[in-house]
Amino acid sequence: MFMENLTVTAKVFTACAACGEAVVFESNSEEKIICTRCGSTVKKHGRNSALFVTAFSISAFMLFVPALLYPVLDISVSSLSSSATVLGSIKALYEEGLGAVGLLVLLTSVIVPMGFLLTCFYVAVSALLRRRLPMFIPAMRLANFFQEWHMADVFLVGILVSIVKLIDMSELTFDYGIYLLMLVCTFTAITEVYYDTLLFRIKAGNYD
Numbered sequence: 480m481f482m483e484n485l486t487v488t489a490k491v492f493t494a495c496a497a498c499g500e501a502v503v504f505e506s507n508s509e510e511k512i513i514c515t516r517c518g519s520t521v522k523k524h525g526r527n528s529a530l531f532v533t534a535f536s537i538s539a540f541m542l543f544v545p546a547l548l549y550p551v552l553d554i555s556v557s558s559l560s561s562s563a564t565v566l567g568s569i570k571a572l573y574e575e576g577l578g579a580v581g582l583l584v585l586l587t588s589v590i591v592p593m594g595f596l597l598t599c600f601y602v603a604v605s606a607l608l609r610r611r612l613p614m615f616i617p618a619m620r621l622a623n624f625f626q627e628w629h630m631a632d633v634f635l636v637g638i639l640v641s642i643v644k645l646i647d648m649s650e651l652t653f654d655y656g657i658y659l660l661m662l663v664c665t666f667t668a669i670t671e672v673y674y675d676t677l678l679f680r681i682k683a684g685n686y687d
């Protein structure tokens with residue numbers, strides 16, 4: 480409420496996360512704020528950032544479901560052929576007695592990235608509507624935590640590396656799943672580029 484009443488003159492007092500230099504700027508500033516001492520970004524560019532995060536996070540989330548269910552590759556060795564899905568490969572790890580590895584892959588490549596996209600979406604919608612939705616701060620904390628641990632892109636690189644290794648031994652063809660996974664990783668990267676805790680807190684009227 481405080482921010483809404485003083486939108487024109489309200490200032491944001493904060494410190495650079497990298498060097499601790501005090502930074503002051505107008506709360507309604509849409510410009511990117513750079514630390515004058517070390518050059519780190521204090522606040523990202525505000526224009527359309529909430530809109531981009533909303534659009535790309537929900538698109539990535541919706542593509543995630545078919546990306547998990549569609550085959551990523553088709554492998555043929557002599558007369559045998561098999562196709563692998565992400566969920567199928569996690570299940571195979573579990574069945575091979577590598578349950579801990581399977582669980583790690585499930586967490587870092589599926590659950591955490593999906594959680595990151597959902598929490599980002601919620602926080603961005605709150606910023607877009609310029610009001611603090613219920614559980615705004617817990618959602619933002621969760622998004623920040625998930626941001627450190629989502630590794631769907633690492634998983635994708637792992638698949639690509641194994642393809643390079645296997646390509647001489649068998650006949651490999653890419654399937655829909657890998658393209659979907661690439662789109663998910665691209666959209667997640669775009670979400671991360673525009674996602675900014677400080678900016679969204681200011682926009683949602685939660686800076687105090």
Ligand SMILES: [Zn+2]
Nearest residue numbers: 495498514517
């Ligand atoms: Zn600095």
